[in-house]
Amino acid sequence: MASSLLTPRGPKFPLRISRASVRHAARRETSIDPIKDNIRKALYPPNIANKATPTGSWRPDVARAIQLAIPSKQAHETIERAWLLHVRHQRWKREAELERKYECMRKAMDELEKIDPNLHREANRQDDPRQRNLRGVEKKALESRPTGLFPRELRVPTDTPQGMGGTTNGSPSSVVHDTILELRLLQLLPTNYHFTTPLTDLGTVFIGY
Amino acid sequence: MLTLGRLRALRAPLARASSTLETLSGAASGLPLPPAAPSTADTSSAPTSDPAPTPAPARKTQGRRNPKYAAIRPSISIERPREWNRPVAPGVIPAYDEALAYIRADSAAVQAEADALRLSLEKGEISAEEMQEARDRLDTLEVMAQVNLPEVRWKAANGMGPLSIYLCAPDMSQKVYRHLVEQHWRNDGALDLLMERLYQMHVVPDILPELKPSVDLRVVFPEAPPTNPVLRARVKRRTAPVEAGMFMVNEQTRRPPKLFASAFHPEPRMYTLLMVDPDVPDEENQSFRTYLHWLQPNITLSATTAGLLPPAAHTPYVPPHPAKGTPYHRYALLLLPHAEPTTKLSLPSGPLERDNFNLREFVETHRLGTNGGGAFMWRSVWDEESSRIWREVIKKPEPRYGYPPKPDRYAELKATKKYA
Numbered sequence: 001m002a003s004s005l006l007t008p009r010g011p012k013f014p015l016r017i018s019r020a021s022v023r024h025a026a027r028r029e030t031s032i033d034p035i036k037d038n039i040r041k042a043l044y045p046p047n048i049a050n051k052a053t054p055t056g057s058w059r060p061d062v063a064r065a066i067q068l069a070i071p072s073k074q075a076h077e078t079i080e081r082a083w084l085l086h087v088r089h090q091r092w093k094r095e096a097e098l099e100r101k102y103e104c105m106r107k108a109m110d111e112l113e114k115i116d117p118n119l120h121r122e123a124n125r126q127d128d129p130r131q132r133n134l135r136g137v138e139k140k141a142l143e144s145r146p147t148g149l150f151p152r153e154l155r156v157p158t159d160t161p162q163g164m165g166g167t168t169n170g171s172p173s174s175v176v177h178d179t180i181l182e183l184r185l186l187q188l189l190p191t192n193y194h195f196t197t198p199l200t201d202l203g204t205v206f207i208g209y
Numbered sequence: 210m211l212t213l214g215r216l217r218a219l220r221a222p223l224a225r226a227s228s229t230l231e232t233l234s235g236a237a238s239g240l241p242l243p244p245a246a247p248s249t250a251d252t253s254s255a256p257t258s259d260p261a262p263t264p265a266p267a268r269k270t271q272g273r274r275n276p277k278y279a280a281i282r283p284s285i286s287i288e289r290p291r292e293w294n295r296p297v298a299p300g301v302i303p304a305y306d307e308a309l310a311y312i313r314a315d316s317a318a319v320q321a322e323a324d325a326l327r328l329s330l331e332k333g334e335i336s337a338e339e340m341q342e343a344r345d346r347l348d349t350l351e352v353m354a355q356v357n358l359p360e361v362r363w364k365a366a367n368g369m370g371p372l373s374i375y376l377c378a379p380d381m382s383q384k385v386y387r388h389l390v391e392q393h394w395r396n397d398g399a400l401d402l403l404m405e406r407l408y409q410m411h412v413v414p415d416i417l418p419e420l421k422p423s424v425d426l427r428v429v430f431p432e433a434p435p436t437n438p439v440l441r442a443r444v445k446r447r448t449a450p451v452e453a454g455m456f457m458v459n460e461q462t463r464r465p466p467k468l469f470a471s472a473f474h475p476e477p478r479m480y481t482l483l484m485v486d487p488d489v490p491d492e493e494n495q496s497f498r499t500y501l502h503w504l505q506p507n508i509t510l511s512a513t514t515a516g517l518l519p520p521a522a523h524t525p526y527v528p529p530h531p532a533k534g535t536p537y538h539r540y541a542l543l544l545l546p547h548a549e550p551t552t553k554l555s556l557p558s559g560p561l562e563r564d565n566f567n568l569r570e571f572v573e574t575h576r577l578g579t580n581g582g583g584a585f586m587w588r589s590v591w592d593e594e595s596s597r598i599w600r601e602v603i604k605k606p607e608p609r610y611g612y613p614p615k616p617d618r619y620a621e622l623k624a625t626k627k628y629a
Contacts, residue, residue, distance in 0.1 A: 072296040075305045078359045082308030085315055085357060 285367050293360040312357045323350035348384055355385040365389035381512040382475060391473040394425045403584065406454035412541050412586050415487050416499075416568055419579055424480070424510065425471040426517075426544055426583030430461045456537070457529075457587045459594035465503065465526040468517040470510055470544060470583055477511040478550035480582055481575075482522075485568055486529065488538040490610060501566035502527045502540070506554040510544075524560040530598040533591040534610030544583035548576035 031037045052059045070076045113120040127147060134142060145151070285291050299306055326347050329335060335343045355361045365386050381387050394400055400422065407413050413420055432449045434441050448467065451457065472478070484503035491498040504524035508517065531538040547554065554575050572579070589595075599607035617623075 071302065072305075074296040074359060074363065075302055077362075078312065079302075079304050079308040081357050082311045086311060089315075 291367075293363045296359075309359070312359070316354050316358055319350055319354040323347060323354055326350060352385045352388050355383075356388065361385060362389065366393070384475075387473050387475070387512050390471065394471070399425070403453045406452075407584060407586060410454055410539055410586060410588070412487075412539060412584075416485060416541055417543075417572065417579055420543075420582075420584045421580050422583050423473065423581040424544055424583035425473075426542065426585050427469040427471075428542065428585050428587075429467040429469070430457060431464075433458045433461055451585075451587055453586055455587050457540075457589045459529060459531070459589055459592055459598065462540075462587075462589065463528045463594070463598070468542075470514075470517040471512075472510040472514070473512055475512050476550070477509045477514070479547045479553065480508045480510055480544045481506040481547065481554060481577055482508055482517075483543045483545065483568070483571075484526070484540060485543070485566065486538050486540050488531075488535065489564075490532070490535055490608075491565075498564065499566045499568055501561060501563045502529065503542075504561060506556060508544070523556060524563070527563070527602060528598050529589050530595045530603060531589055531591045532599075532608045532610055533595070535591065537588045537590045539586055539588050542583075542585040545572065545577040545579065546581045548578060 050060075052061050109120065109123070112123060125147075129143075132139070132142065283289060297305060326343065330340075330343055330347065366389075381390070403422065407420060428451045429448045430451055431446045434446065435444055451466075468482075470480075482503065482505040483501070486500040486502060487497060489498045489500045501524060503522060503526045505522040510517070529538065529540050556575075571577075596607055599605065
């Protein structure tokens with residue numbers, strides 16, 4: 001049967017009312033004598049059955065709940081499709097951005113190979129941590145700075161130059177900053193290569209350093 | 210619900226609706242319309258003075274719960290077409306309004322891309338090797354642009370597409386409607402049910418090694434007659450859709466069924482219709498033979514052809530006639546595609562040999578395919594009507610099967626006296 005899904009309808013099933021009459025006293029916020037109330041409840045148990053059964057054999061509340069949650073099946077489907085479309089577009093955008101960045105990296109590596117094969121070899125060297133046979137301080141030093149990760153002190157380029165809060169001379173972060181500027185000057189990195197996304201989003205980058 | 214206002218009777222059997230949410234597919238189609246509102250002019254012009262109607266007494270009882278006439282509008286049909294409207298008013302569900310705006314924006318963007326691609330295709334900017342890929346991409350884009358729109362989905366579900374000669378069917382020349390209707394058939398249970406029955410009843414390995422339908426074949430027989438002999442003469446027989454694997458009474462299958470085939474390819478292709486019974490007992494070999502009931506080659510189908518009316522069949526329809534004592538017979542209707550879509554089959558002019566029909570050989574000889582086409586099956590057992598069919602149609606003595614009578618081991622003993 002088709003009917004407007006937004007009009008409330010009365011209960012389809014009759015309440016299960018017993019034939020025996022039960023004294024219903026007006027309920028009070030705070031009962032006068034809770035002990036007597038409990039005795040009365042035990043002697044004359046309430047027998048109006050209008051709630052869902054504990055085992056679920058009768059659930060009159062389900063239709064109303066579903067009606068409140070999903071008033072229209074068509075609207076639900078439309079919202080679902082729009083959401084999945086949105087998720088798909090986000091995924092495409094993310095994948096396109098990753099691909100663009102990977103392309104930049106690949107081109108940079110190709111240029112590096114032409115310019116300086118040694119540096120290129122160093123940049124692409126992969127060391128297997130399981131093959132390292134180091135102990136003690138050397139091991140600690142190597143493991144504290146994993147190859148291929150951005151250095152911890154890498155600074156986001158700013159408009160104003162360093163000067164606020166003490167300039168660092170020759171420190172790791174300023175060295176990296178200068179390297180990036182140099183690469184830009186040499187036109188190995190595209191000029192619009194900004195750190196627009198958080199660094200963690202870029203994943204592992206093999207820059208020889 | 211599917212298109213095919215052509216098949217108006219098809220409702221409950223193939224629909225799997227949520228049991229708690231009420232669906233809009235009219236179950237009320239059987240109920241009569243409410244009566245016209247009484248006009249006040251009639252009573253005043255009545256010649257005999259009717260007594261003034263007494264005012265109705267105040268109701269003390271709850272009265273009849275079920276109204277005589279359902280207060281809902283009749284379901285969509287050819288006579289009562291409808292347009293799509295928003296399911297909820299603006300502002301009732303904000304997420305819905307957002308979703309609608311998003312979908313429309315995306316649809317416009319994809320349509321623009323499709324138009325650009327079509328322009329470039331027409332201008333010939335695409336090389337020959339990329340031509341096919343570009344055409345496929347254009348088809349995909351056109352479907353993607355429309356497939357999320359709620360009005361398109363509603364039309365596909367209710368058979369109210371753009372105006373075409375079949376007002377009851379969505380415009381199947383548009384790819385998006387073909388896509389939606391086919392997806393509904395494949396994914397929402399109809400094809401699953403058919404394949405389940407074909408495999409469960411072992412039609413597939415017995416008749417043919419495999420069947421992969423791509424045409425939605427539906428069969429309509431008259432309803433089973435009521436068992437009450439008084440009602441048999443009085444009640445008008447309606448036609449009812451048949452579910453695959455149903456047991457049919459032989460009276461229902463006396464005449465050829467109405468077939469409705471929805472093909473989803475726009476171009477016309479040729480098919481051959483066959484109806485076989487693989488369960489005719491073969492005493493010599495202690496096995497079963499296949500009997501050919503119906504054969505009609507060279508049927509042209511496409512997305513825009515409605516129904517299926519095979520012309521005067523090559524091998525005319527013979528109604529199912531299971532013999533007494535046999536287990537139930539399966540009857541398989543097959544719509545097999547030709548190897549080349551436009552080539553006709555060449556068959557000898559007279560009807561084919563029906564007894565001991567070798568379907569696999571026929572399929573191989575004429576190079577009919579099993580990848581594509583349509584299939585259907587039902588079952589029946591012996592009844593009085595089957596005997597009548599043997600007498601009147603087949604015109605052969607009816608075989609009766611059973612176990613041979615067991616010899617009575619104690620016949621001699623029974624003859625002798627027990628007590629002296």
